[in-house]
Amino acid sequence: MFSSIKWKFILVYFLLVFIAMVIVAVFIIQRTETKQLEHITDTMNQHVETIISASSYITEDDWTSVRGEIQKTINEWRLDGRETLYVINNADVPTIIASTSKNYDTANVQNALSYKSLDPTLILKALDGKKNEGLKTDFNENIKTKHIAYPVFNEVGKVKGILYMTSDLSDVYQTIDEFKTILTNATLLALGITIFLGFLIANSITGPIKDVTVKAEKMAKGDFEQFVQVKSDDEIGQLANMFNYLTLKLKSTIEEMDVERSKLNTILKYMTDGVVAIDTDGNIIHVNPIASKVLGLNYDDIQDSKKTIPFPEDKISIKMFEKGKTDKIEGDKIIEIHDEVYKMGYAPFKNEKNNIAGLIIVFQDITKEHKLDNMRKEFVANVSHELKTPITTIKSYTETLMNGYDLDRELSNKFFSVIDNECDRMARIVSDLLQLSNLDYNKTKWKKVNLSVKKVIDDVCLKLEPLIEDKGHTLSIDIEKDISDIVADKDGIEQVILNVLSNSIKYTPNNGEIRIKARQENDKVIISVKDNGIGIPDEDQKRIFERFYRVDKARSRELGGTGLGLSIAKQIIEEHKGNIILKSKYKEGTEVDIILPLNKDV
Incomplete structure (x- = not known):
């Protein structure tokens, strides 16, 4: 999604507003908190100083003797409801002698340093004559309080006690939390408006660009009837004007080139030889269908593609361009590609500056020859x-x-x-x-008659019965009931079955199994001969029907084979418009299917 310039624009706009709002919010909250704390601190100081100056009992040197009067005085004093005052006597152990706290027990004197509501650090510093203040947080109740420890001196400058005041800051931080909520809502509202406005502004910028992109893509596919509407005089409007001008010029130029290209393509497309043109970097400039097939390339992809396609030198290795050796560029050679043989001729072509610009290669198929x-x-x-x-x-x-x-x-x-x-x-x-x-040479005269498939197979098996018995083979015959007769030359079909079956007998070790099946499928009769003999390796199967080809030459001669039997069988079956298919697994056995068409009776 963010690969689009529109979303990038909206994201930048969003981040700018978001960062600005966060900075403003942090500044306002921090300043508000600081001002509130300063105000509370000033108020607390004023109250303490007023009590010290206004209470006659505080000026006494021995606060213990006037403890009740001090308690009565501070109870009558009008303090803020959030404030609590403690009067601490300076003795061997600092003790609280009076307090406005509801939790304070006036009947007992309490150790100030161990009193949980007070900060002993501030008390100790105040006893040294230093005024201190600080914040304390009660994590159990999640309450923050402001603390001030104010030392009170006697006439000789010695600390006779401390006025310790605390102020609950819950209202302050509640106010700050409300500020945070208001600022958060304001930020979310501002960001929502920002995204909406950013979307509108981005659309006004990216819309024309997208229109140009879509129409440029159509032009790339060959549709040059594309024009962009000019809606402004700014940079985007100038881009639209230039695009329209480019479209007109490009359309005119391409129409001229198409006429010439059409002539050349027609000539090259219908040539029987393959032609390919490559530049000095070894990239294909042009190729006709024959050459693309020779090189294993997709002709349609090459025609439609705008990317550079290198010449496949892994198939044809040519040192095409060597500086200072231009005389070696021209020539011809015989090459072989995917079992096909070609005579390849090549010569350079030149550009308008009479420099060699590339190479023309012509492929002439001489595979059959x-x-x-x-x-x-x-x-x-x-x-x-x-x-x-x-x-x-x-x-x-x-x-x-x-x-x-x-x-x-x-x-x-x-x-x-x-x-x-x-x-x-x-x-x-x-x-x-x-x-x-x-x-x-088609000199064989066929005497085609109606033949019973069962009778032909029985006759062949009868002729080979001595050989089967001599090797101890088990022969099974399975002929489909009501199988139709075939129309064929009796001697020819017998010779085919005889050749196939005799091969099974010869190349199956003693006491093997041979199965003959005959079945009818639609308008064809299929005679299968299957054995569990020595089989044929995969690399030899594609050549097994070639003349004089033997898998094991020594064994074939020993068994009396000439290497022509299967070749003759294949030609006889093909003369009868049929087919012969061999399937074999080495050391497992071989199956030969003789497929003959059903013809009308003669």
Whole structure:
């Protein structure tokens, strides 16, 4: 609240009046209290002096002998109702011989120093011949009293006794409390009026400023139809006039700039390449949607924002400006951002003084070309590697047989068996490659017919039954009742399920569990194959459908895999407008969902 100048103004005004009223109140109360005490003191002194001069018994040297007369005299004396007089005799022990106090016992002489209503300090000082006065507070009854100890001397100048007078100050402090109440109420009233007037005055000052602020904010958002009413000729009126003048000039200038900017923005916005301009401090001046996406920036925020946005050099490290090395600013390089590959070209632009004012960077997306090139290289390397191993094995065993070593029939048959297995392996690789080639070039002819999901699954399980029994796996099949038939190529779908199920059998340790489920959801049929095998690490799952990609290359070759099965399965399912989803947890198991759409009967 106090961040507003209006409330600051009211607060200052409030504090000034409050401090002034407090000072005045303190001064008045202190002066009133002082004057009242001085008046009471003077009155008490006059009464004591009058009694001393007017009473003949007081002039006697022996007050004890005239004690009754002194008591009678002071009883007849007209004292203020608040005052009490004590006559104290100077003896070995100062004693009260007479008093106007109601609590005083005239039949007994009382020790003045131990009398609770008196101040022994003042008595002792008075006995030394010094007139004393002071204030005493009774905290139990919350009563203040004024005390005067007035020594009375004999003819030789010796103190023969003391006239000790007290005066109750309750009326004085009651009057002062009333003063405090009046001043407090007056202060509260003054502060209330101060806040009200301060609010009105502050509004008259901050109102126009607030109006200018609100309209300036609208101008900042692009609304330049803002004008402030001029209501005075003072500084605030001058501010309003200048604001209106600024609005007109700014509107005219921006309209001219908008035309040019519109041309440039249209060109940059619809470019297929990313373009970003940065100044010599490394801050972004302009960026088109493609470049903002490349750099991970929000294009709309950059367009609307007025703050400085630095170029994200954490993503692209460029030593853009080095003094004396302007020849190194221009160039191009290949960079990679978030798995995307770009060819980045950059060159400087200059200002009206022909000095370098910044840098233009252009991003050309070459991700597809780069990936295709890498895939081509990797594919050639993988094919070469996959064929090299069986060829080497065949060559080495064949050379051994051709050299005519004296081999027994059992060993020779073993060599021939290895050669035969390696030939089968090469045949499988070539067959899979031919199938992938046909899928890539759409040369595969599909014979789509109505297929029973249950029959397809049963046929695949029957083919793999020996392998399942050999590893001791438990196979459970759960097919939803009344599941609809699918329209698909029988051989293709069987191959997909065969590839997925055989992987589960191979990569599940002996005596494992494999579950096959089939269910219908809306217009789709989902066939799930789940095992409790070795699973697939998270980092390998995103590449599991790539050609020749294996999680464990040695184990895959040992089990007879080519690394092409899942890639072929994925392409077959995609040709049927379906999808294949793999979910796996390392060392816990894998689940593969084969999703096929329901089509009309053929």
